[in-house]
Amino acid sequence: MQAFLKKLEGDKVLWMVTFLLSIISLLAVYSAISTLAMKADGNSLKFLVKHLLMIVLGFGVMFVVHKMRFKYFSRTSTILIWVAAGMLLLTLFFGVDINNAKRWLRIPFVGMTFQTSDFAKIVLITFVARQLNIYRTQLHDFRNGVIPVLLPIAAICGLILPADFSTAAMIGGVCFLMMFIGGVPIKHLGKIAGLGVLAIGFIYMLGTVAPDSLRRFGTWKSRIDNFVSPDANDAGNYQSDLAQAAIYNGGIFPSGPGTGSSRNYLPHPYSDMIYAFIIEEYGAIFGGLGLLLLYLILLFRSIKMATRCPKHFGGLLALGLSFMLVSQAIVNMAVAVKLFPTTGQPLPMVSMGGTSIVFTCLSIAMIISVSRSVYNEENWAKENKDETNNTNQNTYVAG
Numbered sequence: 001m002q003a004f005l006k007k008l009e010g011d012k013v014l015w016m017v018t019f020l021l022s023i024i025s026l027l028a029v030y031s032a033i034s035t036l037a038m039k040a041d042g043n044s045l046k047f048l049v050k051h052l053l054m055i056v057l058g059f060g061v062m063f064v065v066h067k068m069r070f071k072y073f074s075r076t077s078t079i080l081i082w083v084a085a086g087m088l089l090l091t092l093f094f095g096v097d098i099n100n101a102k103r104w105l106r107i108p109f110v111g112m113t114f115q116t117s118d119f120a121k122i123v124l125i126t127f128v129a130r131q132l133n134i135y136r137t138q139l140h141d142f143r144n145g146v147i148p149v150l151l152p153i154a155a156i157c158g159l160i161l162p163a164d165f166s167t168a169a170m171i172g173g174v175c176f177l178m179m180f181i182g183g184v185p186i187k188h189l190g191k192i193a194g195l196g197v198l199a200i201g202f203i204y205m206l207g208t209v210a211p212d213s214l215r216r217f218g219t220w221k222s223r224i225d226n227f228v229s230p231d232a233n234d235a236g237n238y239q240s241d242l243a244q245a246a247i248y249n250g251g252i253f254p255s256g257p258g259t260g261s262s263r264n265y266l267p268h269p270y271s272d273m274i275y276a277f278i279i280e281e282y283g284a285i286f287g288g289l290g291l292l293l294l295y296l297i298l299l300f301r302s303i304k305m306a307t308r309c310p311k312h313f314g315g316l317l318a319l320g321l322s323f324m325l326v327s328q329a330i331v332n333m334a335v336a337v338k339l340f341p342t343t344g345q346p347l348p349m350v351s352m353g354g355t356s357i358v359f360t361c362l363s364i365a366m367i368i369s370v371s372r373s374v375y376n377e378e379n380w381a382k383e384n385k386d387e388t389n390n391t392n393q394n395t396y397v398a399g
Contacts, residue, residue: 024350025350028270029048054358067369080123081127121160122324129320133312176192178316239266240336246262271353308374
């Protein structure tokens, strides 16, 4: 065991946070899937084993990827950004349609589906970090410095938006924050914010005038309208009300795993509403605040390593990926406590979601890869040596 633990490099706190989230996930999912199992064949163990296998696969991905030097993520993102765009296009036209939304592609010969936006948002954040690093001395120039960063964001978010507005908005917000941290001047950020407002206005006008052009527009509008002016008959408010009941029943202190009754009436207690279910079984302190604390630790450790990272790209990558994971978690929690309209965002590393667990592990592994250059002096020296060699080669070529 000790020999295996020594092979886990990088930030040990992030490893521990991920492990704790996976344990919470297994306990909560197994307790919550009884109604799902009854709709199938009554075998809840089958769903638990499948979920466990995805977690094991996710940790396998983490082990392999965290050993890589993060500079390779920058290089591969130049190819993968085109792959991600192509996959999103395929999803729009040939994706699996669930609840009037095409978000999933079926994996050939396996029978499984995966949400292509999970892959695309990781690639986009990596590519944006790369572009901000490359153009960091030209960001004062909107046309030659900011546009090369902005175009891939607009393209990927635009491809995600027709089927999943909340994910497109969230990833766009994360990239906007990365541009702010990466050094884009405030005046340019103001222009980008203005373009964003115009884009939202255009979407609203298009959805109102030609509803068939955006099949999900009616759902988006009704969720926002009913959040502002609650309607007891609305499905989104119905889910939130049931989540509130589960949280109320949970109280302050834990009652223990397997004691929650909301699995019998709460929609998706194993995925979208798993936070409310966890609070019901583990209380507001251990289940609610404890889970929130784990995500905040992940964010704090990522910010800490980003400020110490020897490379501009590595720091932006760690920040972007951690912002993405934590913002998704905050949105999921906010929906459960009725602070945000219903979105369908899963709780990272906790909700039962198949391949989404693997992509979450991939994101954390990339952050840990960055941490290896911060906490390991040998890796730091290698990164600096490579940077020096590249600089010398560029100088020689220029000369």
